[in-house]
Amino acid sequence: DQQVKQNSPSLSVQEGRISILNCDYTNSMFDYFLWYKKYPAEGPTFLISISSIKDKNEDGRFTVFLNKSAKHLSLHIVPSQPGDSAVYFCAATIGGGADGLTFGKGTHLIIQP
Amino acid sequence: DVKVTQSSRYLVKRTGEKVFLECVQDMDHENMFWYRQDPGLGLRLIYFSYDVKMKEKGDIPEGYSVSREKKERFSLILESASTNQTSMYLCASRTFSPSTDTQYFGPGTRLTVL
DSSP: OOOOOOOOOOOEEEEEOOOOOEEEEOTTOOEEOOOOOOESSSEEEEEEEEEETTEEETTTTTTEEEEETTTEEEEEESSSOGOOEEEEEEOOOOOOOOOOEEEEEEEEEEEEO | OEEEEESSSEEEEEOOOOOEEEEESOOSEEEEEHHHHHTTTTEEEEEEEESSOOOOOOOOOTTOOOEEETTTEEEEEEESSSGGGGGEEEEEEEEEEOEEEEEEEOOOOEEEOO
């Protein structure tokens, strides 16, 4: 059973517009969420995270929103740039534990000129 | 900056061979992880370690083992490689505090088993 779901395998957005990537989770024990960006043949790069005690975290062009009641989080990228084209993974964990991250299957974001 | 290195970027092995994938981190982190990434499946946890000589099975440990003899080094071992172990293998090291919990990844090893 998939505990972290990214239901859009791909997303195409025009350069300069907002990109919104979505993620849903089922395990109510998760209390820390992360977004990673991955280029082909490279390791994932940490982008931004959010603790369940917050509903929003912002870092430059990236903002993550968390809706605990809906078990939903989203990553907003504004404005979208060509270098943002990559696969984005949503991940969740139980903070403070030593367990690994549980990842979604990823969304391939394509920024069109 | 956290640095996680993996011994090989690309590796080609034959079925039945024993394969060692090495990972080293330079930040004195206690927790280290091995994942594999496959198209359409995301990243899946194979094994993790929360201290020297300690190891725990992840979600897909079958066909793999690990070794953590030193804090900075975490090795993934394929005792007898099979074609279904062709994948991208990613090592991660974890830092955490009361307010943050983040894993940093190495560049990955693309393993092909023929």
